[in-house]
Amino acid sequence: MEFTYAAAPESRSVVDIAPSYKLFINGDWVAGKGGTFPTINPATEEVLSKITQGSASDIDRAVKAARNAYTKIWSKLPAKERGKYLFRIARILQERAREFAVLETLNNGKPIRESRDVDIPLAAAHFFYHAGWADKLDYAGVGKSPKPYGVVGQIIPWNFPLLMLAWKIAPALATGNTVVLKPAETTPLTALLFAEVCQQADLPDGVVNIVTGDGRTGAALVNHPGIDKIAFTGSTEVGKIIARAIAGTEKKATLELGGKAANIIYDDAAIDQAVEGIINGIFFNQGHVCCAGSRLLVQESVYGTVLDKLQERMAKIRVGDPMDKNTDLGAINSAAQLAKIKELTSAGDSEGATRWSSPCELPEKGFWFAPTIFTGVTESHRIAREEIFGPVLSVLTFRTPAEAIEKANATPYGLSAGIWSEKSSKILWTAQNLRAGVIWSNTFNKFDPASPFGGYKESGWGREGGRHGLHGYLLTTQKSHSQKGGK
């Protein structure tokens, strides 16, 4: 008998989307000077609201507000008071979690199950975690009484809009910096709702400023002389542009960039859980994950078994309405991203790899791509080298652990990797030899605010999260300033 799941839609009525949004500068909503652009629901192409295109003069205004707040208020506040604001923000995020989850899903296209169970709880967790650090920075490992940079410019991507905001704003505020943040062009709504949370928490004006817009707004932020540090998460291509732009200036930067993670399945892995790990590694968040396990490396002796089980499991992935609580794979975030996925998968076809897609029905409206794997992929194929950032897995094989390492490391990226084996000595040896910033063993895509995240090579500079993440927002002070009466 067939067990079909009736529609189980999350209610949209918990969110109140304004017809248009201004910029959030100095604690207030102000009109921008760069016009507006629509923001849509990628699952339906429905226009949700009109967003302000932040201009260079808007950025200037926001940076000045952030500087003023830094100088006059935030840098003078006792550290434990900063911590209280962060705790307050964290609690409000929890209280309004359902609202944030629904809004995230509407604007991003990700399944409500993921925004509800992953994005929003983790965003709140980041604020809680960093709230605790605010008055303990002497123990962050960067010397005594470390100092904030001042005003930080932050540019975040569209794949985890609120979570990436939390990764940026929570450590910046905990360490005593003030912020001008530009959310991604296609997913500004939860950042704008977060501005409301700042107001609700009585955060002093100008400590957090949110300026929406496209790449031009981001460029104006990067190039503004009043910015002390840039924190960016996005593509390696844009990361390189930012690195060039700040070269020769005093600006510091942390960059979280692309990845092409190897997910290594040894023949002694717990195969059923490894298959789940493969699914989670590449199909979580439609594969719009910089640390996605997009290159599957399977030991040849279990290749057939793994592939059969993977395809059987992929056929069970529930693709469709992101607002349905039973949806596993939602919409591709934008037409542009869908075009990029299609271009790269066509390259996979023409370079001779074999494509297999889950036999699922895709909605007519919106941007969709079925879960897909390519077999017969070799190291030289574009789909084995370039970041697809979509629900597309390239499957390669290896014969020995040494060959697995060689193939896994043969990439300009080095953000993350996965290892599946029931033999711990092999896991440790593999982890030691992988050149990747985050390595998961017998799991994948697990995030925790206490764990540093970041990459080797062209996957970026610096780390976010954990004690290491604080270093990106603190100046090391070596001089002793407690000559007498010191601790």
Next chain:
Amino acid sequence: MTSVLEHTDGTDSGLKRFLATLSGVDKVGVEARAAMLGTRSIKTTSKAWAIDTAISMVDLTTLEGADTPGKVRALCEKAIRPDPTDSTVPSVGAVCVYNDLVKIARTHLDDNNGARIPVAAVTTAFPSGRATMAVKIRDTHDALDAGATEIDMVIDRGAFLAGRYGEVFEEIRAIKAICKDRAHLKVILETGELVTYDNVKKASFLAMMAGADFIKTSTGKVTPAATPPVVLTMLEAVRDYYEMTGIRIGVKAAGGIRTTKDAIKQLVLVNETVGSEWLSPTLFRIGASALLNDLLLQRMKMRTGHYASANYVTVD
């Protein structure tokens, strides 16, 4: 399709060698998968379908020292007509009782339009399995002679944990030989005593290879019992066994499934692991007693729009 038995000679060392070829079960991973499937939201028409399907899969059970003929007859009435006020409620999958009460159950069912409902008996020195083979065989003969058409046997967990796989295997084979065409054999692993998921998987294969028609989680006398990750592990074993042999083995989740929500979670596990083939009482059963009343109350709620008190279902 090859016979799995070709891979082993039935000795301890042969079975060990074969069981060692099975991939392990990662505890964190299997629990995470079961928890994720537990978030499936089953509403409206699918909930109604799931409730009726679950009712038809219930092995309505009483396994108490205090069981009497009267209690068993009442249970049989409930099995035939779970809700006397609503004839659209399906009858349950089976009635499950101790050996000495099988005849009473069988007779009562036959005399009251319940001939289609099988009687299952628990044998082989249930629940501990601590008896000689001669006693276990005699126990099973007794049940069959009294009219049981389903035998729920327990494995010797002591032998399993001591690595005497050959002994466990032979016991199941011996009981299967007695059941032959007369009864369906359900093999109870008592997963709460096997503890690890690796053991659950190995014991599942051992039972399937030895001739089990069903593998069953628990006696109901030990906790934890039919937890979602345990059932998921067994369903995966059943699926792999089907891939290897083409033979479909049933699964019975028993113990700790008390609410409609619990039961629906089990059906979701079945649906998304082995698929719709197993969504039938011939391949999936739920061993329970209190569950049935909750299913009936939820069914009433779906029909009337409001919850009835527990006074509106019969005590069994």
